Amino acid sequence: MPVFRFLFLVAALSSGALQAADLRVAVVVQDAAQVSLQGDLVPSGTAGADLVAFTDELAREICRRIRSRCAVSYVTFGEILPGVEDGRFDLGFGNFLRAPKREKRVAFSAPIFRSASRLVGSPASARAFAGKLGQAVNLDNLRGARVAAMEGSQQQAFLNVIAAERELTVVATATTAGAFDTLGNGSADFALLPMRTGYALISHDKARRFGFVGPAVADHGLGDTVHIILPKQKEALRRSLNQAIAEIRADGTGHRIMRRHFPVSLD
Template sequence: MHFASRPLHSIRRWICLLAFLCTWAGAAGAQAQYRIATEGTYAPWSFKDAQGVLQGWDVDIAKALCEKMSARCEIVAQDWDGIIPGLMARKYDMIVASMAITPQRRQRVDFSEKYKDTISRFVARKNAPADVSPAALKGKSIGVQRGSIQAAYLADAYRDADLKYYDTSQAAELDLVAGRVDYILGNMVTYFVGFMKTPESRNFAFVGPDLKGGLLGEGNGIAVRKGDTALLSRVNAALAAIRADGTYDRITARYFPFRLM
């Protein structure tokens, strides 16, 4: 190509075309990068090991999704109370933290397809009555994690109970063992593989029926900012891929002796 023999305006067109092609090629070849929030204090879903590294089912799922999306991802811990505000403030791009899909949360974020079912249960001393209806627990103290779907459920349905809110589910468990609350309410699977496996749980048991639906959610989803349809489509496609190729089941088998969906 001999620019010297061409008019100046023609040379400028070629320069603009080459600049556009270089920019397009760079964008097309760029690897997507995402920041992902999880809670980090909610074993076995997400927790920090002795070295302070995030581990758990949600962490492994997030890594598998990033691999399917061919994306570079950073996974960070975020307190539960601030996890949705942090997403809205663009501190990260998505939340992979076993977040229950509820009508209230749908007003603030968009959710992926369900990637896990949620069942809530009460835990109390083994001699506790089987009736855990709002009328039966009037005046009883119930511990629950602040900001959780179980907290919203209790605030709505158990207004005559003495509700006590905790920053983590483990703090509520400690007060149950110490006798400072009569009941705790939380995720059944979390209790099954966590608290119920500890020596401290020997005098405690699940009480009452499985609880799900309504304020307790439609299952768990991955949250992205409202209107981020491009990322939501990528996440849903990655979820479908890890379920189809067995990755989802292999990750689940590392933590649980049963299926989550």
């Protein structure tokens, strides 16, 4: 009997029947209240819940495609890249733009979608700064403002570079909802956010206090293709991941997941 069981296991392995692997997956949260999430439920009352639900569903679909058992952790954006780099996470779903500094630390999957960045603010702030500037506010002409951005994001990195020249005060927050909250409590005049994130937070604000200010921006490292990150040494995993991404793009699954959570195109 033991010999039979051994031969069965060998045959199963060679046929690919036991290819499942345990992977630790990080999914980015938009609100600090989502960090302690358990199971599959994303509370709809929390800011950016639809974006978390989209990212979570995409992560689980990719895990299914690569035939892996994935243990999902909901964490802030700033925890994902260091966690992937030091091996605490095998996959990081944080909607990462490629950047040279990041590419030195982790590997990137094939693109999953495209992203751009956009200022968010109240109509009153937009009018006040337009009066000071003598023209409608946009990211290229903004000066003398307090601008919130998520810690570790490309938006924060860009603002840090231009802050002195433009007399900007950069307000760093742990989550995108935190950046959005600075607008409500008056500690920032604008927030610079990924466009999809901005849409999710604006839509969640029932008082409709805020909206997009100026056009979307994709240059200066603020937009391009978005990727999943993984440890640099896991090349076999990267190949499987890229195959899964190609499949969900080809059969329309990725588009359907997107449409379930976002009724408009945000690419």
